[in-house]
Amino acid sequence: MFDNIRGCIHLPPTSQFVLCRGDALLKSCEDITAQYLLTSPLPPPLQFLPWFSKASSRNPDSQRWSWHTESSSNGANLSLTSSGKQVNQSWQDVQCIACFCQDDSTAYRDGLLTLCTHANKVFIHQPLRMYLYGLYIYKCQLEAWIFDRSGIWVCQAFNIQDNPQRFLAMILSYRSMSDADLGLSSVVKRDDNGSFVTFNDTVTPGLQKLYLEDKTIALSDDLVGQGTTCYRARSSGRDQWDYVIKVKWRPADRRPEEEILNLAMQKKAWGIVTANLRQGLHFGPYYELAPLHNETDTPPRVANSGEEPNISKLVTPTKTPFQNRIFTCVVTSPIGRPLQFFATRLELLLALRDAVRAHRSLFQDAKVLHQDISVWNILISHPQRPGDPHGILIDLDVAINVAEGGLRKLGGAIGTRPFMAIGVLLRRIHTYRHDLESFLYVLLWVVVVRQKDYPPVGSRLREWNQGSLADSARLKTSDMAEDSFGNVLAEFEPEFESLKGLAERLRGLLFPRESGELWTGTVGSGAGINRLYDAFIDTF
Incomplete structure (x- = not known):
C-alpha cells in the first residue's frame, strides 16, 4: 500500500477547509448540532468512542446511511453503510470510512496507511466507484481525505476539540448524502434483470444496453492507477455472454485504447478484439510520503516540535507531473x-x-x-x-x-x-x-x-x-x-x-x-x- 500511494498525495490547495461536495449540506447540519453539543459535549480522546456511537446515531430513521464502529487496539475503524453490517463482512456496502487513533501509541503514518488500506478494500469490492471519502482522526486532529484513481487528496485539518460543531456536522452530513455525492458511479444501473450499462449506439442497436455478470473476470488490486476491471456482458434478451466490458481510468495524456482498436478494425487487422463511453475527473499536484527506516523513526519536522503530526509535515514535493485520469468504458468482442x-x-x-x-x-x-x-x-x-x-x-x-x-x-x-x-x-x-x-x-x-x-x-x-x-x-x-x-x-x-x-x-x-x-x-x-x-x- 505504501508503494502504491507514497508519491500520489495532494495537499490542500488553500488554507480553508473544504468538504469538496456537500458544503451546503454541511452548513445545514451545523445548524442542528449546536443544541446537541450543549447537553453532550465532545469528550477527550479516551472517551470519544461511546460519545461518537451515540452522537452519530441520532435520528436513524431520517438518514440514508448509518455509522458502524469496530474497535481496534488503539481506537476504532469506522464505516458508513446502508445496513450497519460489519465492515469486514461487506466492503461492498461501505460508503465512507474513518480511522480513529486515540493516542500516539500508533504512529501517525501507520494510522494513515490503515485508512488507505481500508480505502483500497472498498475499491476492490466496488471497482466502478468514482471516489471515496475518508476521515482520519489522530487524537484530536481530523483530516478529511478523498481517494480516487489519480491519487489521494487531503483537505485542511482541524482540531475537533476546538470545533466540535463542525466535526459532528460532517459526521451527520455524510449520512444524508446522495449516491453521486458519495462517489458511487452512475454508469452502471440496476433493474430486475441485474446490473447494466447503456450506450448511445445507433449503429449497433444490440449494444445499447448490456448486462454485466456479477463476478469480474479481471480486477486491479491497486488503489491509485488505472483500476482496470473487466466483466463479461450480454445483450438484453440473450443468455450468452458475448462481450467483455473493460473499465479503467486511463491517463489523459495517453492515446485512448478505443482509437487504436478502431484503427485496427479499419485496417482489418486479424485476431484483435473489436469497440466507447468516457467521463472524467482530475485533481491537484503530487507530494511524496517519505519512508521511515525503522519502526521507531520520527520524522525530523515533527520531533521535539510540540506539534501534532499531520500529513503536511511528512511529505515533500515531487517533480512528477500530475497525471489526470479519464474514466473509460470499452466494449469488446469476441469473449x-x-x-x-x-x-x-x-x-x-x-x-x-x-x-x-x-x-x-x-x-x-x-x-x-x-x-x-x-x-x-x-x-x-x-x-x-x-x-x-x-x-x-x-x-x-x-x-x-x-x-x-x-x-x-x-x-x-x-x-x-x-x-x-x-x-x-x-x-x-x-x-x-x-x-x-x-x-x-x-x-x-x-x-x-x-x-x-x-x-x-x-x-x-x-x-x-x-x-x-x-x-x-x-x-x-x-x-x-x-x-x-x-x-x-x-x-x-x-x-x-x-x-x-x-x-x-x-x-x-x-x-x-x-x-x-x-x-x-x-x-x-x-x-x-x-x-x-x-x-x-x-x-x-
Whole structure:
C-alpha cells in the first residue's frame, strides 16, 4: 500500500477547509448540532468512542446511511453503510470510512496507511466507484481525505476539540448524502434483470444496453492507477455472454485504447478484439510520503516540535507531473478464456500461434505495435467459422501507431515485467521483435507457472522479476544463451516434455549468435521482418 500511494498525495490547495461536495449540506447540519453539543459535549480522546456511537446515531430513521464502529487496539475503524453490517463482512456496502487513533501509541503514518488500506478494500469490492471519502482522526486532529484513481487528496485539518460543531456536522452530513455525492458511479444501473450499462449506439442497436455478470473476470488490486476491471456482458434478451466490458481510468495524456482498436478494425487487422463511453475527473499536484527506516523513526519536522503530526509535515514535493485520469468504458468482442486455462496442449499451441498471427496483422496491416505481450493479454477464443482465430490479442492500452512515428525514444520501459524483452529492460526503442521475444516468455510462463499467480520458489522465471530492470536483463541474457537455456527447460513438467523442442527453436530464432555473442537486436528490413514472422509462426 505504501508503494502504491507514497508519491500520489495532494495537499490542500488553500488554507480553508473544504468538504469538496456537500458544503451546503454541511452548513445545514451545523445548524442542528449546536443544541446537541450543549447537553453532550465532545469528550477527550479516551472517551470519544461511546460519545461518537451515540452522537452519530441520532435520528436513524431520517438518514440514508448509518455509522458502524469496530474497535481496534488503539481506537476504532469506522464505516458508513446502508445496513450497519460489519465492515469486514461487506466492503461492498461501505460508503465512507474513518480511522480513529486515540493516542500516539500508533504512529501517525501507520494510522494513515490503515485508512488507505481500508480505502483500497472498498475499491476492490466496488471497482466502478468514482471516489471515496475518508476521515482520519489522530487524537484530536481530523483530516478529511478523498481517494480516487489519480491519487489521494487531503483537505485542511482541524482540531475537533476546538470545533466540535463542525466535526459532528460532517459526521451527520455524510449520512444524508446522495449516491453521486458519495462517489458511487452512475454508469452502471440496476433493474430486475441485474446490473447494466447503456450506450448511445445507433449503429449497433444490440449494444445499447448490456448486462454485466456479477463476478469480474479481471480486477486491479491497486488503489491509485488505472483500476482496470473487466466483466463479461450480454445483450438484453440473450443468455450468452458475448462481450467483455473493460473499465479503467486511463491517463489523459495517453492515446485512448478505443482509437487504436478502431484503427485496427479499419485496417482489418486479424485476431484483435473489436469497440466507447468516457467521463472524467482530475485533481491537484503530487507530494511524496517519505519512508521511515525503522519502526521507531520520527520524522525530523515533527520531533521535539510540540506539534501534532499531520500529513503536511511528512511529505515533500515531487517533480512528477500530475497525471489526470479519464474514466473509460470499452466494449469488446469476441469473449475468450484466459490462456492459462487451456484444456489441451494443442489448444495452447493454436492460441499462441494465432496470437502471433494477430500481432503480425496488427503491426503490418494496421501499423500498430502492441508493446505489452503477456499471459494476461492473450485469450483462447472459440472459432465459429473456418479461418476464425483460436487465440486473440487484447489490451491495447500502451499500443502505438507506428505509421505516425509513434516509436518511443530511448529511456522508456513499456510492458509487463516478467515478459519484457531484454532490449526493453535495457530501455532500448521498443520494436516488433521485442514483442515476439515476449511470446517466448509467455510460453515458458504458461508451462512452468500454469494457473498460479507467481513462479515457484527457485524458478528462473521468478528471479527474472526481482531486482532492477538491469538485473532482469542480465539474468535473461544469461538464461537465453544456448548452454544455459536447458536450466529453464528443466522446469517443464513431464507432461510438457514435447514442448521443449518448440521452446528451443523459438529461442534460436530470437537469439542467434553473432561474433560469439548472444544477439538481441532487431532486423528492420521488410524481408527480414517477414522471415522472422514466417519462421516463428511455422515453428508453432
